Amino acid sequence: MIKEITCISCPNGCEMSVEVVENKIIRVENNKCERGISFANEEIFNPQRMLCSTVKTSDPKNLRLPVRTDKVIPKNKIFEAMKCINNIVINKNIQMGEKIIENLLGLGVSIIASQSLKINSNNV
Ligand code: SF4
Known part of the structure; x- marks a missing residue:
């Protein structure tokens, strides 16, 4: 499954494609830095928000x-x-x-x- 998510860790707002197979992220694309990978993990497995x-x-x-x-x-x-x-x-x-x-x-x-x-x- 491929998910399109926007990294909100910095103002760049990278629009990333994240491929998830059997509850595991196997590929992240379009992230300009490593923080995008951490964000993808959080967003897919434990999404959190300020309210x-x-x-x-x-x-x-x-x-x-x-x-x-x-x-x-x-x-x-x-x-x-x-x-x-x-x-x-x-x-x-x-x-x-x-x-x-x-x-x-x-x-x-x-x-x-x-x-x-x-x-x-x-x-x-
Ligand atoms: S991937 Fe890196 S550069 Fe892109 S929005 Fe996230 S923190 Fe910013």
Whole structure:
């Protein structure tokens, strides 16, 4: 099986062809450096992503607060992670980088605020 993947390890964004036979990578083409091979292994056997999203707030002037994971998470956990994120409502002031969810899905990863939020108490 040949998979076409884009290496995101650097801005070059090499579009690589990866041949996989019996759960083993036997050939990688179009990678400009060795890091492409490591990326291909990760992407094919254990794909991971940073997750960026927003959570609800109780402040009518700032209805959503941007958040992100502080590390990558397995791609197949993103749907479950979004369910957790969608259940959160922030009703207090938050500093950028503050943890919103700790140990998301037991992965040892936190959801952190991508910006600060000051709840306007006149609006709550
Ligand atoms: S293969 Fe090397 S040069 Fe190409 S995107 Fe990946 S890290 Fe960059």
